[in-house]
Amino acid sequence: MPTSxxxxxxxxxxxxxxxxLLQAGTTPTASHCSVSVDALSLLHRLSSNPDNAEDALKLLHELQVYQVExxxxxxxxxxxxxxxEEESDLYRNLYDSAPFGYFIIDSEGKVIQGNLAxxxxxxxxxxxxxxxxxxTFLLAxxxxxxxxxxxxxxxxxxxDSCVAETAGGAQGSRHLQFIASTLPRQEHILLACCECASVE
Structure with missing residues (x-):
């Protein structure tokens, strides 16, 4: 009931x-729809008959109001x-430019998305x-x-959080702290990580 x-x-x-707006003559300049030729012909026929002229004017007014709406x-x-779109771009830029690593992970540990960090x-x-x-990016x-x-x-x-060591490589391994939480109303996990000095 409140919704209706x-x-x-x-x-x-x-x-x-x-x-x-109609009364002030300041209706939107770019009209996305207009009264059809058939509707105008019908209105013309109705308004030509004095008995129907008042109804025709009322109908024309309703069509004009509906078009403005x-x-x-x-x-x-x-x-x-x-x-x-602007809000989406803002959050996308914040996500991509964040100084910490952010991942969206599925329930099997697969990366759905990760930012540049x-x-x-x-x-x-x-x-x-x-x-x-x-x-797979960690030591076994x-x-x-x-x-x-x-x-x-x-x-x-x-x-919750933990510290784990990345797999080596030319530049050696590093210890990362991972902080995980679930995303609201989703099965995915948000995982944030940053480099830390030592293991737990």
């Missing part, structure tokens, strides 16, 4: 705004779309993370520690 009342209020506000809604949709911590390219199991003896962390967080829904 809210929808009714929104419609009334929209109609009042359309009526006011559609234009107002279209403008609002466009504005909302732009705002969402995460790739740099493992000394791989940004595109070399997706689809790989996160534990450290893999159960990280996988245990992920399993614990997935089952408990709590936040």
């Amino acid at each position: 009342i809210n929808e009714s209020n929104v419609y009334i506000q929209l109609r009042n705004k359309a009526e006011a 559609l234009d107002l809604q279209s403008e609002e949709v466009s504005a909302n779309k732009q705002a969402l 995460a790739a740099q911590l493992f000394r791989v390219g940004p595109n070399d993370l997706e689809g790989h199991r996160i534990d 003896e450290n893999r159960p520690r990280l996988l245990g962390l992920l399993q614990h967080v997935a089952q408990s829904g709590s936040r």
Whole structure:
């Protein structure tokens, strides 16, 4: 019931705004729809008959109001779309430019997404993370520690952390601290990591 009342209020506000714009002669300049030729012909026929002229004018007014309502809604949709795109770009930039490594991991430990700092911590390219199991970047003896962390967080829904050592390479291994938490209403895990000085 409250939802239908809210929808009714929104419609009334929209109609009042359309009526006011029509009365002031300041309707939206870019109309996305117009009255069809058939509708105009019908209105012309109705208005030509004195008995129907008043009804025809009322109908014309309703069509004009409806058109302005559609234009107002279209403008609002466009504005909302732009705002969402800007907000999405902001969060994407924050994620990519963060000083810490961030991963989104599925329930099997596979990387769905990682930011630039995460790739740099493992000394791989940004595109070399997706689809790989996160534990494959660690020393073999450290893999159960990280996988245990992920399993614990997935089952408990709590936040937890551990320290594990990356696989070696030309530049040697490094110790990373991993902090894991579950994403709201999703089965995925958010994993943050940064370099630390020593193991637990």
